[in-house]
Amino acid sequence: MGIAKERTLLNVYLVMFLVHTSQIGLGIIGVQRVIFVEAKQDAWIAVIISGLLVHLIIWIICKTLQATEHDDIFSLHTFVYGKTIGAVMNLLFIAYLLLAYTSIALGYVEMVLTWMYPDFPLSGGVLILIVLTIYALYGGGIRLAAGVSFITFFLTIWIVVLMFAPLKYAEWIHLLPILEATPSQMARGVFKTTYTMLGFEILYVVYPFIKEKEKVLKFAQIGVFFTTFLITAATVFAIVFFSPKQLEVTIWASLSMFTIVKFSFIERFEYVLIPLWLLVIFPNLVLFMWAVTRGGKAVFHLKQKYGLFFFSALAFFIAISFAKRATINEFIDQVGYYGFGFSFVYPFFLYTFVKIKKRFRKR
């Protein structure tokens, strides 16, 4: 199952973009407030710590995948837990991926509706995103997903340069005093950052499709590093730009910072940024839906092209059942917890299980 045809294999450098673009999504737009509420001016340290954690987990994931001949999470699960429990674990993982997909779509549509088109129906917005994903994946598969993440990365990376524009109003004193947060505050800060960092678990599914497996770790680390760097920068900039009281009530801190950016021909740059952000979340959507269809293939032996339609329909129904703002936020939070479990805790356990199982096999 894990063995892909030679021609669908991806060059290893693409891992960098796959990991990075699947990590960067909606989180970076509004994460600053959430962390700041917990860790105050040390929020950026919390980001760095959780970044380091991700580096560690990436290493564990690669170790796990290299340990046996089973090179994706679905076959690993059946290997470790046997058929029945393995299938249950796979289902849970698929459910997580599907929920993550839905939460990204919902979150983005909600942001668009709030800022730009208050009258547009939420279900319509979600439907457009789902149809876009189907179009990308149908007849495209992982090659398309990788291509989308590669191209959209370069289409949006220039926004980083604009992030420096608000810095002329920066009050660097806001960062002081450093390391004031208590360990528990810091821990909560780290925990809150994790939702933004999620996405690297895609490596569990993408891994068999990479050409030079021994280099995957290196490139995945580069991708993660870049993500951590961006989120840290966004957090630091938000802390120095806003006053503490202001930041605590600014839901979309990054967007609000961009209101400063002005060109002679564009005022209110954030209105360009929100549409552009579709390019940032598009690879997220494509990658997660692709991973879901891989799971469907592994568990139900469902052809990916049929699974694509089935799971998309499912995602749509999940999405429209959360039509209200409050429920959307709750839903996204829940997915965040779920994701924390699967991406930050579970890899350690899986690694241990695989090691134990392997030892048993040898005897």
Add this chain to the structure above:
Amino acid sequence: MKTMFLKKKKIVDEVIEKLYRSPDLTRRRIERNGQKISLLFLKNLVNPTQLQQSVLQSIQNIELPLTAATIAKTIPIGQVHICQDVDIITAHLIEGWVYVCVEQEQNGVLLNVSEKVERSLEKAETESLVFGPKISFTESLSTNIRILRNNVNDEQLVTEEMIIGKRNKLPVRIVYIQDIADPDNVQTVKQRLSELDVDDVTDSSVLAQMLDDHSFSIFPQYLMTELPDRLSYSLLKGRIGILVDRSPTVIICPTTFFSFFETTEDIYLRWTMSTVLRVMRMLGILTSIFLSPIYVAVITYHYELIPSDLLLTIGESRSRVPFPPVLEALLLEFMIELLREAGARLPTKVGQTMGIVGGIVLGQAAVDAGFTSNLLIIIVSLSALGSFTAPSYEMGTAIRILRFPIIILAAMWGLIGIIIGICVLIVHLLKLTSLGRPYLSPIYPFRFADLKYSLVRLPQQFYYKRPISNRVQNKYRFSWKDSKKRKDLDE
């Protein structure tokens, strides 16, 4: 086989019958010492001087007895073929050969004295250049091969012939350089051509559409050129050309998206200029696709985006316009398309007048009448200009059409609609292949070394490697080390 059973019926009569008694079919009888010879030919297709001087005269002078073999040996004509099969004879007669039948033997010789319809070599019309070679291909395959051989005198140049079309047979040549072009690509081309099951192929552009990987795409998937230098350049970079008889355009494959925005002039100009020109062209294309949609989106939904000074100007110029921006934009775009189409259909002399009437008078009147704003006139003309910078006519047209769905998306959902359009476009381009090779190369799959071939230009010494995207067999053009070697200061 037929001749064996119908021995009594003579070849000549059978041929006449087979050609449905064409009024052009001429039969000339000659008798020498009681030996009867018949010459059969279609009078409009042969070269009369050659017929008289080379054929008739020499038959008079050949030593007796006359046999098909002696005629074939002695006649001063390049292509000679002894034959008694009626089908082959008629097939050749249609192409302008002469059949010399020795009636006693019931055997004869086919002689090639054909004269094809042909125009003289002229300047390229559709791909006009300021700088560089001007010659262009013509409608004759043999002339085109001659031009190509003239341009590329490498003995590794292969020109393989294939015949396409069940009814109207069309000679096609697959040309490539044996030790550079990827054998897989050559194989694919041959296979696709041999799998074609059609009665008739009108032109190379029709053939290109038949070879398409994705026939529902808006984008052309094969580069068509009428410039021999462009063909030879592409061949030496590992591509494959398909020359088609009766067509002045050559198919170059595999093609990438960006090769539609290259001209041969880019190579002839200094690298600094051509880099700037290439980037400008790309910007022109982007302008052409996105400028009017952005106008529609911003005016309809996102007033906040426009700085207040500019907003005043725009508001003033739009104050008299009664239509929503979409309608205004579509109307003007439609007008420009009409102008272009009318200009293309009309004879050149009338065309100029129409350009002035349409462009200046209509545009001015539309603004005065309060149909459109001045600003939109500027935008629409700019985007029309942008689309004309595409060196490939086909690509330019595709881009102009592409604008319309994006304008509609912009009208529906504003800037998000445009970004949705971009997403669809990216996905579509990623899905496209040409001859099974990725269309978006060298961007994806990313080939850094190939960027200098498609997006920018560099000084000549950097072109020591052929493009990787073409999967060339022979990777190097010259040694990188030698090109870097510099002598000492005073040597």
